Amino acid sequence: RPDMVGYCLTVYRGQTVEKFGLRVLSVVPNWEPGRDAILVVGTDERLIHTGTVAGCSGSPVFLDGRMAGALAAGWFGSKDPLYFVTPIEYMLGIGTGTGPAHEPTVTLDYTRPVDLAATDAAFRRQVARYLRRRDPTGQTLLPVVTSLTPQAIEAAAEYFETMGLAPVAAGQGTTSSAAMSADFEPGGVLVMPLVSGDISMAGTGTVTEVVGDKVYGFGHAFGGTGAVDLPMAGGTIHTVVPGLLRAFKYSSAGPIVGAIRYDEAMGILGIRGATPKLIDLTIRVTRYNDPQQRTYRCRVAVDKLRTPSLCQSALIGAVSMYGDLPPEHMIRYRGSLVTEGLGVLRFENVSSGSGFSDVASDVGGAIQKLMFNPFGETQIRSLELDVDVAERNIRASIKSVQVSDTVLKPGQTLRIDVLLQSYLAEKTTVTLQLALPEDLKPGTHEVQIFGSEGYTKHLSNAAPHRLTGYDLPSLGRALQNLLDIRRDRLYAVLALPAAGLTVQQEELPDLPATRSLVMQDATRLEPYMQPMQQWIVAHKDPGRIVLNQQAVKITVEEP
Template sequence: MRLRFRILLLLAMACRTVYPALPIIPVDSLKPGMKGTGYSVFSGTKPEPFQVEIIDVMHRTTPRGDIILARLSGAGLEQTGVIAGMSGSPVYIDGRLVGAVAYAWAFAKEPIAGITPAGEMLKIWELPDTVKTGAVRQLGSGYRSELNLPPVPVALSGFSSRLEALVTPVLSRHGLVPVAGGIAGGDDTAELVPGGAVGVALIDGDVRAAAIGTITAREGNRILAFGHPMFLAGAVRLPLTGGRIHSVLPSLNISAKLFSPSKPVGVVNQDRLTGISGIIGPEAPMIPVRVHIQSPVTDDSYRFRVADHEQLTPDFLPVGLIQTVLQTEGMMEDYALETRLDLIFARSGRNRVEIRHLFSGTEPLSQMMEKFSAELALLFGNPIEPVRLCEVRAELNFHPGRRICQLISARSERSQVQPGDSFGIFLRLRDYRGEETEKRVMLTIPPATPPGPLTLTFTSRDEFLNQELGDAGELAQPKSLDGLLLMLSESGREDELVIAGYVRRSGLRLSNQAELPQAPPSIQRVLGVPRSLGEVRQVPASRLFKTVVPLDRVVVGSATVEVEVK
């Protein structure tokens, strides 16, 4: 897919026609009171005119740029003010391009807009179009409040108040705001002309999410839009879409367009301070996702694709999963959510990992979004090896009722044991209603366990991993992507209790995370010399064994039991 995209992009650039210079008005030629016309889509697919009056020019509002202040009128703008989704709307005076509507002020009493000069936007076409694979970019977001940029509206299919509440924290990190959207058909999309609606697809398929803007200029198969950055991500490969504007939602804060994106029609290749640029025709890489949702009342499957980007994929893949769930399950109250996420990579060596979770409590969907986002961010942001995720398969199973309990304490039915003995451990559990129960689990002491005190710890998998990482320090950090995938596969599983046995004798933790419990003093002296520091670490207590006990609910808390081995 990546090679095919590069070939198409090179062909598109090689065959590009050389066009005469776009007629523009330099900023220095603008005077207060000059009048012009702008174009944007307010309903349907056709650009409509609105009137523009130049107020003044604010010089050097950015280190190298100016902002043109203008008063807008017509097309209902006196009632709505400047509309989120108008960003990129071209403004002309005497047939020459002034720039793009890009800035607005919340709660303004008049439709005063900031216009990005056309000359600054045209420079985007001169920038190198090279994406460094594997480089993690820091997406810009703080600049929005500094430059009074309106939040970029993102049209979400299956929009609801619950979806809005769940995804708003994620979108706001990127300077985005959710609005209701749908799915536009092939013939139901705006013309890709100046003033036409345009979108940047983040999710495409059975569920969709796309940022909304307006085309400023077009030459052949290349376009300029927005008049401001989307993420300030530099050279990118994001899907470009058309779409339909259904209406404008007036607001005292910032009004917004209601938009349904089409299927991708090209690629966004630049995301810069003065706007975005795109090429119509080539296809941007996206990651396919297959979802199977099962509950006592439904059995559904969905397919969608998510933008392939180091920092966008970790946030928007969970958003797509949330969209599929809410389209299927609606407003279930008390439930437990069992998830299996199968990630498939394009690489030699270990090329897939399955991550399993059980979420329960007041808001399992929110827990799922936060956990998946953190795990994917860990993968894409790892400093070891670039990640190429080529497919995702998700299984989401809903179970009625809450499945969560707290581990209050543990006690052994025997205070003294011998190597090879099996005996019972009683776990005291408290559910979310406060009711307490006792569960008996069997434990077998390994035959090679030395005599003396033995400490048994009872924790969740994640708590056990945190403890191991804390004890081993840097030695426990994965040194390869295979190691990172293994660590992720062993995390989660919140319905499993880890029982570990420790002796109070120092051991050695090796760089491959293997442990030498109770290493003889001679070995400790050899491996502990200065030249070996960083490869071996002494640990105060040696773990002799670890066993996992499956439970039927999420378990939180921990407990410790001491027994004597004879």
Template sequence: MRNLLFLLAVLAGGGAAAQTSPPALMPLADVKPGMTGAGRTVFAGGQVEEFQAEILGILENVGPKQSIILARLSGGPLEKTGVLQGMSGSPVYIDGKLIGAVALSFAFSKEPIAGIRPIAEMIDAASGTSLAPPPAATGAALPQRAEFQAGSAKLVEIATPFWMAGFSRSTLDHFGPVLRNAGLEPVQGASGGGQPTPNTANRRPQPGEMISVQLMTGDLSVGADGTVTHVDGDRIWAFGHRFLAGGETAMPFARAEVMTLLASQNLSFKISTPREWMGAIRQDRSAAIAGRIGEKVEMIPLRLTLRRETGGAPRDYRMQMVRDRLFTPLLLQMALFSAVDATERTAGAGAVTVHARAAVAEGPPLTWSNTFSAELGAPQLMAALAAAPVSTMVQSGFASLEIRALDFDIEVADRTRALALDNAWTSRKEARPGDTVTIHTQWAGESGQLVTHSANYTIPTGMVAGPLFFTVTDAPSSNIVEFRQFLSAPPRSAEQMREFLSGLRVPNRGYVRVWRQQPSLMVAGETLPAIPPSAALTLARTSSQLGASKIAEIPLPQGNSVYSGSKTVQVEVKE
């Protein structure tokens, strides 16, 4: 009888716009060891199939207000495959009532024993805030994959298949450790490669069906797969665990079909491909992801153009990627790295120059340029640092800086372009207000190359007597000073953030920083040198104190090499 009811439910769900009443929910307190139930998932194509679940017990309070139902699964291919990656979210029912979703498993287990996330925890986690479009938020590093101690073994979240199509193998190897640590299993191939189609038949996702969260589409594509747990009206819950626990988000999802299963002792997963667009994931919480059926998501257009220093036809990549405080910077890094790796060598000496442009919601586009040169790993360095301004924007929380489009022009050279600071000196050791001091710099490159640059600084009228310092430095060192101040006093407005981003120093020139050894204050993101004692006392409670006072910064002429090194020289100011 139960199988007949299940078959009728599946057939009803296959209609174009069919909707069924959501099943009753079974409280965790009613779930007892020895009970048997049925789960739903897809093993082949788009057909939802049934598997069996025998309740072994309840692991109570394994986390803050979290409990896990332990169950032994059977049926279908599970005896051979064990718990599959891609099964996350598969609903389990007892007497027709939904108890939760398959969400965790034991690594290297000989039996398909799973941890089931109680459905009440899934719904509560995703209903803490509204399912309205998300505001920008301050970001953080990728969270670690959750795990719970169960005796001497560890119960871990089932890894989410993270399909990457069009990416080079080195990209998977380079970013794999970061992704796996976050519970995402990078796989090169099919799922991300398919392009979802419009939902012209007005299909609705059903519990047990596969979905693919589409993070990037186009010439490079990324998708993450799981299973639908519960549908109530136009609301949907899936996975049974977090994606990245990013909170409110905006990620489109599509229905997916299973092409085949790959079974192994260490890693068994579903190989799937996306089909029709279905809606948008709006919540990414610790116990579930949740969203709305039929809702559309605005993606960020991304264009990469790759050129060689020696000439030849450029190579273009065009994609759309999600606007998410955690995923956007990561996806951009992977795309930049892969674009260079797929057509250029990533080992050995080399240099990469990047010109970037970001269209934002309000105001003119933000632009930045950078050159990266290294004996080994220039593309890796480029991918991380070229994406840093984008990470700052998506995590800033300022609506006017919401990214609307990104364009990167990349030039690759097979030789290093590096100049190291060899010497720095001043034209005079003593000076008075009104005098001009010339700072001379000498930079050394390969094969005995020497490059000299000079900068002039006029001592301001009224400057008090004492030592005046000139630090000749490179862009990273100068940015570290500015970035340290940025951390202690984050920008309070979009205008300050825009000034900070546009003021980032570029590595293909040196800088002369003029400063004195006297305290200054950082107030609302602005440096205030030489504060009178009375004003300093008033501002002390709302400011950060800095040990040195920056007076000026003079950029040296720009070139096509990466400048490195730092040296400080001193001039004594006389009355």
């Protein structure tokens, strides 16, 4: 009831739990649908000095000597330290199936050819929208203290925004186990090490209650997705950093000593002694302005909503540790994504002039496609990347195309000289040799010349089955087929008449014409059965990323 006097337990420095005076202002019915909350104001001088503090979420509140609930949200920038309190009976229902239903978070399209950039954009848009719906005013944001530099945080800003995280560059490491108690107590530090190791990102809150091995905390959702498997640790608070708009607890995580098993609207529930699944992440960075190769070894939490963006943020942060990308830049990268059940996906490609978008969408899009696939659960075990940043622009455009002859016979070879003009008007000629089939029909034919973007579009239209997953194994093959398309490759493609059939990813090019016609009859057509488009292709790696395309026509005469 209003004007009741009580206190909360929390840590403002070190690991010592202290009492902080509070006064009840009101009970707010339906603060969220079906959920009441208690509105309190801090009366302790320390609370008044700092205002509402991110990281106090979960701090247990006592009224009349009994635990009434946990601090859960507040108004950052408020002149008074105001907090909403989640009643304790709501929190003790976490993991019992009595909370609100968990809404779907992300739906990705698996019916079309894989497009990793489009997948990444759709994923981040849906996750950001979902998290904004859960917390439209940012009242329940956890402070995420990270070892990334301010410039690295800025470089990865859009990915932190996707995750609904407010990163703080504070050089977080892991406190030594000798200085860290493995016990949890009401009011103690509760840390979620999302990334640990050479790069760290950890969300900090407070323990509400401990019942046996069960640890309740936060008083609000982290993602609200229900059953989870996230790392749980204690920690230490170095200080509370006051701010005009936002105050936060500057913390360090202790060793992982348990796993958070439920993430629901009323808070989180962890189990001491449980072992969470983690992804091993290794990033090796070579930069034009750093004489030494830098290696970062980390472990990343497994969480559908945030794992892809955590890996992207760690990657971008690692590459940006020693400076931003230069205006004219080239990024070469290679690596491997090790999965359970699908084996290894391999990356090897290059980008130029597009910032981190290409490498980030390749890595993030592949993880997203695997984690949200509808065919079966896939465990990601490790991700290893080697990244080389050079101060160079390798983008180019096709200025002209010359062919050896515009009139040819079947079986002859067409020579194609492609003049490329790259940055600062540098020109180079690339020669492609396209061998015409012996059975090529007479008539006019068109040869398309393009870079990787044009070839990917061609493949999506002419052979969509190669880039489409119909089950888990074919999804793995589709992802690898796409990742194998290099951006610094030049292609010449001559389309041929369709011959044969495809059944999912199986190609049947040598079917007799009569058999093919019978199988294509609408009454006999099986799902995923399509006529098989044929083409011939020549390619060469000119060390340039070709941005446009051109076409030439040739005439094929009777042999």
